[in-house]
Amino acid sequence: MLLLQLACVTVVVAICTGVFVGIGVQQLRAEAETSALSIARTVAAGSDVRAGVARASADVGTPTNASLRGGPLSALAAAAEANTGALFIVITDDHGIRLAHPEPQLLGAEVSTSFAEALAGRETVSWESGTLGESARAKVPVRDPNTDEPVGEVSVGFAPSSVFKELPLLLGGVALAATVALALGAVVSFVIRRRLEHLTLGLQPEELSALVQNQAAVLDGVGDGVLAYGPDDVVTVANTTAARLLGISDLVGRRIHDLALPGPVIAALAGETKSLSTGGRGPDAADPVVLADHVVYIDTHPVSRANRDLGLIAVIRDRTDVVTLTDRLEAVASMTDALRVQRHEFANRLHVAAGLMDAGRVPDARDYLDDVLETSRTAGGPSAGEHLTEPFLVSLVEAKAAQAGERGVQLTVGQDSLVRGVVSVPEDVATVLANLVDNAVSAAVYGQQPRWVDVELLDDGDTLVMTVSDSGQGVSNGARVFSDMERMNLDPDAVHGRGIGLPLVRDIAARLGGDVWLADAGGRDGNGAVFCARLPGVMRAPARPAQGEES
Missing domain, CATH: 3.30.450.20 (PAS domain)
Structure with missing residues (x-):
């Protein structure tokens, strides 16, 4: 690119130089022609010249060379040549006979160039070659002082050497200007090249084209933003x-x-x-x-x-699909843990009953089994109690209760809970509720005895409202618990903010048109934090039983 710019600048400078030189030569030629014409007019207008040429033209004979040498017209022409620096000043009569000439031996002879235009009364300017060589010459008619008719001519010429004596100076100036322009163009081209290298990080045009193609292919080919x-x-x-x-x-x-x-x-x-x-x-x-x-x-x-x-x-x-699958897997894992705990508890109860029977204490074994049956008849399950009957929420609460029990925390459902509808968006409900319960359990583990977590669930039309409280140490910075600030260097299980994160839980609730907020920061009277969530559009009315079915 630099070479291309330099070549372009060189061609432009060369063209401009040629144009300027041509214009300068034309100006010098025009100046020489104008000077010759002015001198010729001045000489031809002189009274002595007009009278002398008129007498010579009136003479029927041809003047001799001897009679013309040193004559008044020769002296006058020689003086004008010396004053003006002209190559020659020639005066002729109406027959073209030289009456004055720089070379005396040519006096009395006919001129070598045409004089018809001057005798016709017209002035001419041209470059012609004569006995003295090529010259810029002007021919002006000499008029009779009495009749004003052309009776001869005055021819003035300037040699090319005198015409173009200033040409070297002109060429030197043009060459200097061309050199400066070429140097300036080279500097500008170099600066532009450096600027382009800076902007394009040193990449050439071909590399930029390939980079654009590769970028388009990569950007359109990847599945990520x-x-x-x-x-x-x-x-x-x-x-x-x-x-x-x-x-x-x-x-x-x-x-x-x-x-x-x-x-x-x-x-x-x-x-x-x-x-x-x-x-x-x-x-x-x-x-x-x-x-x-x-x-x-x-x-x-x-x-x-x-x-x-x-x-x-x-x-x-x-990662929407991945998060959704993760939530479902976590729900399955919670159910699996709950079943594992229940299986372990059931095995322990069988061992107790078998031990009482082996010891012959059949009445005690019967009473023990009656207590187990009475507990299992609770409408919502052992942890949900009679206050929660929605199948999905019961399963989720039971699973979380089993996990909390393994960590020494008792999870209960508040007596004011009342859910009459059916969960229609289980993924979002499970994400929000499970995250709040996990946070509460983690906080309760580091609280004082007894360690507990209480969950209250209420539905109003298609809106589910949940409240989760715990017996932990509370939230020290409740105003920023939902922000994306970096947590303190504590055990991650010792603070609120486990799982998918409270900021994301609030975003999920906001996407549903609801909210998650901190109702009470806690930290006093053995009570921990209280978090609330409102999730619109996640509930639907239960299906009505078909006619004839037991309601």
Whole structure:
């Protein structure tokens, strides 16, 4: 590219130089012709010249060379040549006979060039070759002082050497200007080359073309969203997946902090957050955030080349399906743990009953079995009691009660609980309730005896309201418990914020049109924190029994 620019500058300078030289030569020729014409007019207008030429033309004979040498016309022409620097000043009569000439031996002879135009009364300017060589000459008619008719001519010529004596100076000036222009063009071309190298990171045009093709193929070929922006926070690259996940079609050219997105998403895109659930692995670790109906992970990576900061690239991974499957697997794992605990408890009861019978204490064994049967007849189950009968919630609460029991925490359902509908969105309900219960159990483990967690569930139309309280130490920083701030370096099981995370739980509730909030930070009278959640649109009315079926 530099060679191409230099070649272009050289051609332009060469063309301009040729044009200027041509114009300069033409100006010198025009000046010589104008000077010759002016001198010829002046000489031809002289009274002595007009009278002398008129007498010579009136003489029927041809004047001799001897009679013309040293004559008044020769003296007058010689003086004019000396004063003007002309190559020659020739005066002729009406027959073209030289009456004055720089070379005396040619006096009395006819001129070698045409004099018809002058005798016709017309002035001419031209470049012609005569006895004295090529010259810029002007021919002017000499008029009779009495009749004003042309009776001869005055021819004045300038030699090319005198005409173009200033040409070397002109050429030198043009050459100097051309050299300066060429040097300036080379410097500008070099500066432009350095500027382009700086802007393109040293890549050549062919490499840039290949880079654009590869970028388009990569961005359109990956399933994740890709967003890149420079040090000024202005988005420079965004594929269609990123635009779809963020819900903004015109991302390129806009600043990250000006996008209409939630604060946690802006912070994640700007690389301002660290992973909390993984112990803060560093700036490249990601926390899940909720975007509309999607649960995404945003990883940011700094980009640099040749120790130059080029900004950040954010990779947006849609993990909605993975999170949904994870929630379902966690629910299955909870049920499995509950069944394992129940199997273990059932085996213990069988051992107790068998031991009483082996000891011959049949009445005691019968009473023991009656107590077990009475407990199993509870409508909602041993932990849910009579206050909760919705199948999904009963299963979830029983599973969480079994897990809490293994950690020495008693989970109960409050007496004010009342759920008449059926859960229609089990994944979101399980995510929110399980997360709040897990947090409460973890907090209760580090509280005082007795360790307990209380859950109250109420439905109002299609809205489910849940309240989870515990016997832990409370929340010391309740105002920021839902923020994405980095937690203190404590045992992760000792604080609220386990599992999928309270910020994400609040985002899920907000996506449903509800909310999750801290009702009471606790920390006094042996009571821990109280969290509440409101989830609209997650309940539906129970199916009516068919006619004839037992209600």
